[in-house]
Amino acid sequence: MRAPRSAASRAGRHAGPRPALDRLRHDLAHADAMVALSALGAVAGLVVGVLIVAFRLVTEKTLVVAGLMDDAERFEALPWPWRLALPIAGGLAVGLIFQRASVGARQVGPAHVMAQLASQAGRMPWRNAVMQFVGGAISIVCGHSVGREGPVIHVGAASASLFGQWLRLPNNSLRTLVACGVAGAIAASFNTPIAGVVFAMEVVLLEYTLVGFAPVILAAVSATSLSRLVYGADPAFAVPELQRASLIDLPWIVVLGVVVGCLAAAYVAGTRRLDQRSRHLPLWLRTTAAGAFTGLCALAAPEVMGLGYDTVQLTLLGEIGLAALVVIALLKLAATVACGGLGLPGGLIGPMVVMGATAGAALGIVGQSLAPGLGASPGLYAMLGVAAMMGASLQAPLAALMAILELTGHADVLLPGMAAVIPALLV
Structure with a gap:
């Protein structure tokens, strides 16, 4: 006749070795x-x-x-x-x-x-x-x-x-x-x-x-x-060879940072105010109104629709004129405020890239007309506008600088990038 097992033996049989996941949880609890x-x-x-x-x-x-x-x-x-x-x-x-x-x-x-x-x-x-x-x-x-x-x-x-x-x-x-x-x-x-x-x-x-x-x-x-x-390994944008910024460009780059910072502040304030004033409306009505406003903006400037990365690419190549850049930047700002403030579940970085690039390139063109001695190309000003807009709107200056560094592949962009991002943050 088989002898009955002890309680300790039965407990050991049921407990067994600690499972691997339990050991992992225990180990991960330590710093x-x-x-x-x-x-x-x-x-x-x-x-x-x-x-x-x-x-x-x-x-x-x-x-x-x-x-x-x-x-x-x-x-x-x-x-x-x-x-x-x-x-x-x-x-x-x-x-x-x-x-x-x-x-x-x-x-x-x-x-x-x-x-x-x-x-x-x-x-x-x-x-x-x-x-x-x-x-x-x-x-x-x-x-x-x-x-x-x-x-x-x-x-x-x-x-x-x-x-x-x-x-x-x-x-x-x-x-x-x-x-x-x-x-x-x-x-x-x-x-x-x-x-x-x-x-x-x-x-x-x-x-x-x-x-x-x-x-x-x-x-x-x-x-x-x-x-x-x-x-593939290509970055989001095919950035052309950009003419480097010189010390002469730095004052105008600071101006760029201030202007782009104002655009970022306008986006944040406009989105918050629109959200507060439209909360009493049904959600479907809010999102439909956002779509209608975007469609109206697109009748004047279809570049405001979607991600807009093709517009950024053309901006970097210098293929969009000053007037069109200003119109796209302002209408993109208005449409993005409407979409964000009325509750559409999209992202912020993409529109910020478009606004920053178009506004930056426009300021680069204006700067060269006011002071022909400025050495940086409008394409570089577009990338600086991207950094300033991202840094100010996301409150993430280091991430913005790293983004333009990886997109351009040139460390020379960091110094003017910092000169643009900091004023944008302080606005």
């Missing part, structure tokens, strides 16, 4: 868990890269497959009825979708990411990420004056957070994974891994630590590598 966290950051970057590639494919191929355009950026080629009707239809569709969702599920974008970091230690709900993906894709496809960076930041942060929640990671590791998702999203979207890392550390983690740096860097590397497999 020196850099190796394990770095590995998780690399995996999170791959997950983010897949989602960002999927988002780009949806936004870039929908109208092409539908036969309305031969290029995702060619809204200028659309007949004027389409330029008016498409944003209205998109605004109505987004509004109806969001109207049916719960109030909590409507919270999207980088602001939602920061709120979850502050109140929930980075725990991101999946419903909001789905709403962001769908709403952001519709807004971009329909030509609203929004960028893809806001949606990809939210989707990237949420995917990394959900990965960490699935592993039941401790709060400190979850926050780092959210930063990994943000870095991977920015890096894969713009093909600028350094700017993605700096943005995540400067805006999300709000600190620079070795334990945070390693996983964030690996996330940016893995996400960018995956993106380059699909889209």
Whole structure:
């Protein structure tokens, strides 16, 4: 007859060795868990890269497959009825979708990411990420004056957070994974891994630590590598050889920073005021009105529609005249205020790049007419306008400087870039 097992024996049989995930959670609870966290950051970057590639494919191929355009950026080629009707239809569709969702599920974008970091230690709900993906894709496809960076930041942060929640990671590791998702999203979207890392550390983690740096860097590397497999290694813009700025240019560059800083301040103030004054309206009416206003602006300047990266490219090449640059910058500002203030779930960085580039190039042309001795080309002034606009609107000067460094590939842009960014921040 078999002897009964002792309680200790039965407990040992059921307990067994601690599972690998439990050991991982225990190790990650310590501040020196850099190796394990770095590995998780690399995996999170791959997950983010897949989602960002999927988002780009949806936004870039929908109208092409539908036969309305031969290029995702060619809204200028659309007949004027389409330029008016498409944003209205998109605004109505987004509004109806969001109207049916719960109030909590409507919270999207980088602001939602920061709120979850502050109140929930980075725990991101999946419903909001789905709403962001769908709403952001519709807004971009329909030509609203929004960028893809806001949606990809939210989707990237949420995917990394959900990965960490699935592993039941401790709060400190979850926050780092959210930063990994943000870095991977920015890096894969713009093909600028350094700017993605700096943005995540400067805006999300709000600190620079070795334990945070390693996983964030690996996330940016893995996400960018995956993106380059699909889209190639070229940056978002083909920046021509730019004539360097001399010391004579610095006073006018400071003026550029002040003017662009005023544009950024006008965007922030206008968006906030419009949001406050329209909250009593139904959401579908607000988003439809934003689409209608964008369509009206597009009748005068179709360049305000969509991401506008083709307009930035032409601006860098010096193929847009002064009057057109001013009109595009002002109408892009108005349309972006309408889209942001009335609740369309798009990003901010894309419109800021367009406004900064067009305003900067316009100021470069004006400066050369006032002082023919200025040595820098309007293309360089366009890049400085991008840096000033991004730095002032996002309150992320280092990320803005790293972005133009990676986009141009020339370290000489940093000195005039700093001269433009700081005045823009102080406005």
